[in-house]
Amino acid sequence: MNPSIPLLSLLSFLLLSSLPSSLSSNPTTTQTTSPLDHLCNNLGGFYITPDYCFTSFAADSRSRTADYNLLALISLNLTISNATNVKSTINSMLASSTFSSTTPSSEPVHKGLQTCLKLYDDVIASLRWSAQSVSAGRYDGAKEVVEQAVGVPASCDAMPGLPLSKENDGFSRIALLSQAVVSYLAN
Numbered sequence: 001m002n003p004s005i006p007l008l009s010l011l012s013f014l015l016l017s018s019l020p021s022s023l024s025s026n027p028t029t030t031q032t033t034s035p036l037d038h039l040c041n042n043l044g045g046f047y048i049t050p051d052y053c054f055t056s057f058a059a060d061s062r063s064r065t066a067d068y069n070l071l072a073l074i075s076l077n078l079t080i081s082n083a084t085n086v087k088s089t090i091n092s093m094l095a096s097s098t099f100s101s102t103t104p105s106s107e108p109v110h111k112g113l114q115t116c117l118k119l120y121d122d123v124i125a126s127l128r129w130s131a132q133s134v135s136a137g138r139y140d141g142a143k144e145v146v147e148q149a150v151g152v153p154a155s156c157d158a159m160p161g162l163p164l165s166k167e168n169d170g171f172s173r174i175a176l177l178s179q180a181v182v183s184y185l186a187n
């Protein structure tokens, strides 16, 4: 039994009830909107839902307290990891007998996969360049490069018969999030 606990709670009750009501009960004066909240709630123009935005940034615990610049870098890195995953998927497809280059029926798909691999390779290089620009505070060039990155899945999808629609869709969405954040900074 600790006799100081009831006393403490009585004290804190008295303390709280003596606070001006603007401090104790009005949340708008004690909370500020974080850059993450503000950003995720204002990307509708890019067809990005708050839910997708928050869920994607939740992959990096720094997001909650990040400023806009760090949020852009985090989203670019998430986009780069996504492209890296797409590349490994393509590489396993290229290595599998299903898409062998020596089987006449699968040869066009094999070629298409190689083209997509190259597209994703290039997009990783340009996203890295964008991330460097963003960390140096140069947003305009970064914005253009990220806009081009968003178009990569469509070029890959344009080749017939490739089993990559899930991967292309996933990359499109996260690349669009990067584009939205970088555009926000560039404006």
Ligand SMILES: *[C@@H]1O[C@H](CO)[C@@H](O)[C@H](O)[C@H]1NC(C)=O
Residues within 6 Å of the ligand: 070, 073, 074, 077
């Ligand atoms: C992004 O990735 C690069 C390379 O892996 C790393 O050096 C950098 O610290 C990362 N930045 C952020 C903000 O995660």
Ligand SMILES: *[C@@H]1O[C@H](CO)[C@@H](O)[C@H](O)[C@H]1NC(C)=O
Residues within 6 Å of the ligand: 056, 078, 082, 085, 086, 166, 167, 168, 170, 171, 174
């Ligand atoms: C990344 O890509 C995969 C498919 O390759 C997708 O399922 C995933 O949701 C994507 N997005 C993120 C944010 O990792």
